Amino acid sequence: MSFIDIIKAFIPLIIILCLLYGVLIVIKKYGSSIKGNKQSGVLIKVLSSQMIMPKKFISIIRVDDKLLVLGVSESSITLLKELEPSEEIEQTYVNPKKDNNFIELLKNNFGLR
DSSP states (O other), X not given: OOHHHHHHHHHHHHHHHHHHHHHHHHHHHHSOOOSSOOBTTBOEEEEEEEEEXXXXXXXXXXXXXXXXXXXXXXXXXXXXXXXXXXXXXXXXXXXXXXXXXXXXXXXXXXXXX
16 A cells, blocks of 8 residues: 555545534534523523432423423423412522622532531
8 A cells, every 4th residue: 555545545534524523513503502592482491400319300490481390300300380480489599699608608508507
């Protein structure tokens, strides 16, 4: 095998890699993202999520103007309750207080009071 034969073998590989990289860029730019972007006119936002067992959570989400309490497990999502939007829920989950310092947040996350 000569050097020219090796180059001829690598040219298709380089072209395919460039095409794959181009497709990746297009998917990243125009692909859909679930992080709070509007998709088909519906805004979905996770307000709070609490783990109750390994791989099992209770989450409060907002879908348009509805607040939903969901039970989320590895294999299913179950609607537990639909809440009426109130100021208390809005203040607690949508606009939580930001006046906690780092030590207070650390104590709260480790269950220390």
